[in-house]
Amino acid sequence: MIEPTTPDPFPDLHPALDSQSAVAEANRCLFCFDAPCTAACPTHIDVPRFIRKISTGNLRGSAATILNANILGLSCSRVCPVQVLCEGACVMHRYNRKPIEIGRLQRYAMEEAPGVRPATPASSLIFKVACIGGGPASLACAAELRKHGVSVTVFDNRPLPGGLNTYGVAQYKLRPRESLKEVEMVRSMGVDFRRAEVGGTVALADLEREFDFLFVGIGLGAMERLGIPGEDLPGVLDALRFIERYKTLPDVRVGRCVIVIGGGNTAIDAANAAVRLGAQDVHLFYRRTEREMPAFSFEFDHSKVEGVRFHWLSQPVAIVEREGRAAGVRFARTSLGEPDARGRRRAVPLPNSEYEVECDMVIPALGQSRLTAALDLECSASAILIDRATGRTSNPKYYAGGDCVNGGREVVDAVADGKRAAIGILKQFGGIAHNG
Amino acid sequence: MANLATNFAGIRCPNPFWLASGPPANCGDQVMRAFDAGWGGAVWKTIGEPIVNVSSRYSSVDWNGQRMMGLNNIELITDRPLETNLREIAAVKKMYPDHAVIASLMVESKREAWHEIVRRTEDAGVDGLELNFGCPHGMSERGMGSAVGQVPEYSCMITGWVKEVARTPVLVKLTPNVTDIRSVARAARRGGADALSAINTINSITGIDLDTFIPRPNVGGLSSHGGYCGPAVKPIALNLVQQICADAEIGLPVSGIGGIGSWRDAAEFILLGCGSVQVCTAVMHYGFRIVEDMIDGLSNWMDEKGFHAIGDFRGLSLPKIAEWKHLDLNYKIVARIDRDKCIGCDLCYIACWDGAHQCIHIEGHHVPESLEAASRARVAVTPIATLDRTRDAKPETPSRRIPRVDEAACVGCNLCWLVCPVENCIRMERVETGRPPESWAQRAG
Numbered sequence: 007m008i009e010p011t012t013p014d015p016f017p018d019l020h021p022a023l024d025s026q027s028a029v030a031e032a033n034r035c036l037f038c039f040d041a042p043c044t045a046a047c048p049t050h051i052d053v054p055r056f057i058r059k060i061s062t063g064n065l066r067g068s069a070a071t072i073l074n075a076n077i078l079g080l081s082c083s084r085v086c087p088v089q090v091l092c093e094g095a096c097v098m099h100r101y102n103r104k105p106i107e108i109g110r111l112q113r114y115a116m117e118e119a120p121g122v123r124p125a126t127p128a129s130s131l132i133f134k135v136a137c138i139g140g141g142p143a144s145l146a147c148a149a150e151l152r153k154h155g156v157s158v159t160v161f162d163n164r165p166l167p168g169g170l171n172t173y174g175v176a177q178y179k180l181r182p183r184e185s186l187k188e189v190e191m192v193r194s195m196g197v198d199f200r201r202a203e204v205g206g207t208v209a210l211a212d213l214e215r216e217f218d219f220l221f222v223g224i225g226l227g228a229m230e231r232l233g234i235p236g237e238d239l240p241g242v243l244d245a246l247r248f249i250e251r252y253k254t255l256p257d258v259r260v261g262r263c264v265i266v267i268g269g270g271n272t273a274i275d276a277a278n279a280a281v282r283l284g285a286q287d288v289h290l291f292y293r294r295t296e297r298e299m300p301a302f303s304f305e306f307d308h309s310k311v312e313g314v315r316f317h318w319l320s321q322p323v324a325i326v327e328r329e330g331r332a333a334g335v336r337f338a339r340t341s342l343g344e345p346d347a348r349g350r351r352r353a354v355p356l357p358n359s360e361y362e363v364e365c366d367m368v369i370p371a372l373g374q375s376r377l378t379a380a381l382d383l384e385c386s387a388s389a390i391l392i393d394r395a396t397g398r399t400s401n402p403k404y405y406a407g408g409d410c411v412n413g414g415r416e417v418v419d420a421v422a423d424g425k426r427a428a429i430g431i432l433k434q435f436g437g438i439a440h441n442g
Numbered sequence: 443m444a445n446l447a448t449n450f451a452g453i454r455c456p457n458p459f460w461l462a463s464g465p466p467a468n469c470g471d472q473v474m475r476a477f478d479a480g481w482g483g484a485v486w487k488t489i490g491e492p493i494v495n496v497s498s499r500y501s502s503v504d505w506n507g508q509r510m511m512g513l514n515n516i517e518l519i520t521d522r523p524l525e526t527n528l529r530e531i532a533a534v535k536k537m538y539p540d541h542a543v544i545a546s547l548m549v550e551s552k553r554e555a556w557h558e559i560v561r562r563t564e565d566a567g568v569d570g571l572e573l574n575f576g577c578p579h580g581m582s583e584r585g586m587g588s589a590v591g592q593v594p595e596y597s598c599m600i601t602g603w604v605k606e607v608a609r610t611p612v613l614v615k616l617t618p619n620v621t622d623i624r625s626v627a628r629a630a631r632r633g634g635a636d637a638l639s640a641i642n643t644i645n646s647i648t649g650i651d652l653d654t655f656i657p658r659p660n661v662g663g664l665s666s667h668g669g670y671c672g673p674a675v676k677p678i679a680l681n682l683v684q685q686i687c688a689d690a691e692i693g694l695p696v697s698g699i700g701g702i703g704s705w706r707d708a709a710e711f712i713l714l715g716c717g718s719v720q721v722c723t724a725v726m727h728y729g730f731r732i733v734e735d736m737i738d739g740l741s742n743w744m745d746e747k748g749f750h751a752i753g754d755f756r757g758l759s760l761p762k763i764a765e766w767k768h769l770d771l772n773y774k775i776v777a778r779i780d781r782d783k784c785i786g787c788d789l790c791y792i793a794c795w796d797g798a799h800q801c802i803h804i805e806g807h808h809v810p811e812s813l814e815a816a817s818r819a820r821v822a823v824t825p826i827a828t829l830d831r832t833r834d835a836k837p838e839t840p841s842r843r844i845p846r847v848d849e850a851a852c853v854g855c856n857l858c859w860l861v862c863p864v865e866n867c868i869r870m871e872r873v874e875t876g877r878p879p880e881s882w883a884q885r886a887g
Contacts, residue, residue, distance in 0.1 A: 029507060030507045033506045033507035034507075036787045036789060036863050037789070038786075038787040038788060038789065039787070039788040039789060039791055039792035039810065039814075040788055040810070040813050040814045040817050040843075041787075042786065042843070044817065044818075045817040045818075045820060045822060046822055047822065048821075048822045048823055048824060050817075050818050050822070061506075061507075086824075087824060090824060090825055091824055097785040097786050097787045097839075098785075100785040100786070100838070100839055101785045101863070101864060270828065298827075299827075300826070300827040300828040301827075348828070348829075348830075350827075350828075373828070394821055395821065412823065412829070413829050414826075414829070415823060415824050415826055415829065416824040416826075418824060419823050419824050422821075422822075422823075426821075
């Protein structure tokens with residue numbers, strides 16, 4: 007008997023290219039010298055080179071070109087905001103033409119040449135590195151080190167490695183199985199994965215003894231709290247936990263009417279997911295206006311098409327409780343005041359402007375807090391301080407990268423950080439070996 | 443409105459566009475549909491002793507995502523009975539008396555065989571004959587086609603046999619697969635030919651299947667060299683046509699063939715001296731309908747240039763081709779880049795460095811490798827509104843990507859202008875050298 011199947015609520019946002027359209031698109035590429043797309047990519051993937059290889063049918067070479075620069079080339083091809091990176095830098099913009107669809111071509115190369123992975127040397131370098139955290143930064147650092155024969159162990163405290171790539175990316179962009187495929191590739195390069203809470207089941211001091219270098223790729227902590235009454239009521243679930251839940255648990259239910267609070271990309275991901283999971287009304291409230299919204303403009307445009315309704319200049323004051331559950335949100339209207347340190351105008355609540363909106367689910371999405379790890383490293387207010395070129399922290403045994411140093415950027419930034427740190431470690435080791 | 447009416451060596455037709463002898467002119471039905479579409483004439487697919495063909499027969503070269511830059515075939519002459527072809531020729535001529543029907547002929551190299559085929563096709567009512575001395579595959583192994591066209595004496599002799607009985611103009615179709623096409627053209631002239639057609643297809647192997655190692659087209663695991671045609675061969679055809687048309691000893695009308703698919707191609711062949719042009723591959727690719735724009739485009743261009751008839755511009759470009767030794771050594775042009783149009787692809791820069799004379803530069807870099815290394819060393823991040831001060835997106839090209847030409851070192855080779863993807867961004871402009879014109883011939887005395 008055939009099982010009745012429900013349609014997938016999260017089909018790919020951008021469909022894959024077929025071979026003929028991939029070659030046609032590849033042939034549009036001008037093959038710029040010192041290409042701006044390559045310079046714009048945080049991992050500096052040689053874009054014209056991998057595209058040319060698609061046009062000649064050298065898909066293994068194309069995939070290898072991508073992976074050598076960016077070990078998470080598959081997930082990046084799906085989750086990168088290419089509009090502000092490679093495709094945004096494409097010279098075609100200045101030529102009144104559509105930029106080359108670099109993201110889709112990269113996905114084509116990665117999917118059509120499975121099994122390609124960077125070569126690892128037979129003999130190992132005689133030092134060991136521990137990567138703390140199993141997300142994109144650590145994976146990139148580990149892979150780069152393995153390419154040079156370093157022995158690497160990744161410590162992750164979650165059931166599945168991959169970090170936000172596994173747990174935090176909108177489903178129509180990347181599924182956990184794709185993320186885990188990349189984890190498996192890194193594992194196949196000889197990286198050891200251990201599930202352990204560093205500072206908990208494994209003591210930091212033990213790691214310091216066992217390993218020559220430690221790479222910190224712990225990401226950010228839980229989402230910031232709203233700091234208003236009713237925040238802990240049933241029916242309130244922050245965006246990251248909501249996304250993690252629907253990606254990993256079957257039959258996640260959303261309310262009929264969902265309120266998302268926040269104006270970032272994660273807020274938008276959560277709002278879109280709520281629509282696709284069956285909510286009838288999804289409202290996103292932001293305390294500033296469309297102009298100040300931190301989300302990428304293309305994400306905002308896409309979300310409107312999904313059916314999310316946007317409300318500006320409203321700041322939550324309290325979650326309304328009815329029968330022990332969240333039943334609405336009370337907002338105050340705001341106006342925009344003086345610009346803050348980053349040049350964004352502050353939202354100032356207006357007196358006597360409160361109003362209430364009914365709902366049966368509230369999803370706050372205010373950004374993530376800094377992880378307060380028991381690390382004795384110099385930090386700024388929001389991040390671990392490093393030397394940008396090498397990823398080295400204030401303690402020369404420690405390197406760091408990803409969200410915990412860059413404050414929460416994209417997967418590709420984490421990969422670039424991890425890769426730079428690996429090269430920094432190799433250089434430092436080489437220096438030590440040379441001097442010693 | 444320009445008058446395209448053509449009189450080619452006594453063959454009259456409404457315009458100079460003829461179907462070349464080949465698959466599009468295989469039968470009466472095709473030729474009549476072609477005439478309905480606007481074609482001025484047709485050279486019937488070569489008539490002779492019917493042959494047996496193989497399958498497959500064609501292969502092509504694609505380029506940069508475009509189909510059929512060049513086409514190759516191993517098809518032989520007609521596989522239809524002689525009587526059928528003659529009956530259909532007669533029917534076409536009856537229905538289309540004002541259009542030109544030329545019979546392409548190929549029989550074994552015997553005087554009687556040629557006499558007979560000439561008589562029979564002329565009796566069917568053709569306006570002219572084209573002797574196929576050019577087919578480079580299959581038939582040449584049997585002593586026909588290019589086996590004749592590659593030996594001036596044979597070409598002269600068989601042309602002579604044909605002329606002994608022919609009442610209509612006789613064209614000799616030349617093969618490009620010779621060292622000097624003029625020697626065969628001169629031989630045809632000596633044999634009494636009234637006109638020439640050039641070029642027939644070029645010997646070719648188009649490509650090899652990298653999985654089976656069998657070249658294309660694949661006939662049961664084997665391939666054979668074929669004849670190459672289509673857009674890729676046009677420059678070769680133009681060169682050979684020019685050699686023939688510029689040769690005082692030959693002095694015959696030439697019907698141009700080789701990669702013609704548009705009115706622009708046709709105009710170029712006519713500017714080099716052709717009196718009519720023949721088309722095959724473009725019709726095989728897109729159908730008879732392409733002739734509409736060939737007529738329309740050529741007429742509009744002629745109107746624009748003030749030409750009333752084909753004869754007004756035929757051969758105009760011939761005097762503009764000279765031997766290298768007569769070129770002016772003191773004529774100098776240099777590349778100039780329009781900074782407002784430049785999109786920063788830097789293709790001109792790398793082309794000049796790796797493929798030419800190292801005279802296009804990017805500020806601050808001695809060699810391309812240092813430019814690339816600097817870009818790769820730059821730390822790039824995704825711009826995030828909450829983390830970065832908003833940067834204004836600048837649509838214009840950053841000045842560090844706009845190359846600069848060292849005009850003193852520029853040799854005026856044209857390469858940068860050729861590779862630049864943006865129209866009119868690079869212009870080659872004349873600079874005064876202050877020296878009078880002087881050719882190598884003059885300098886060497």
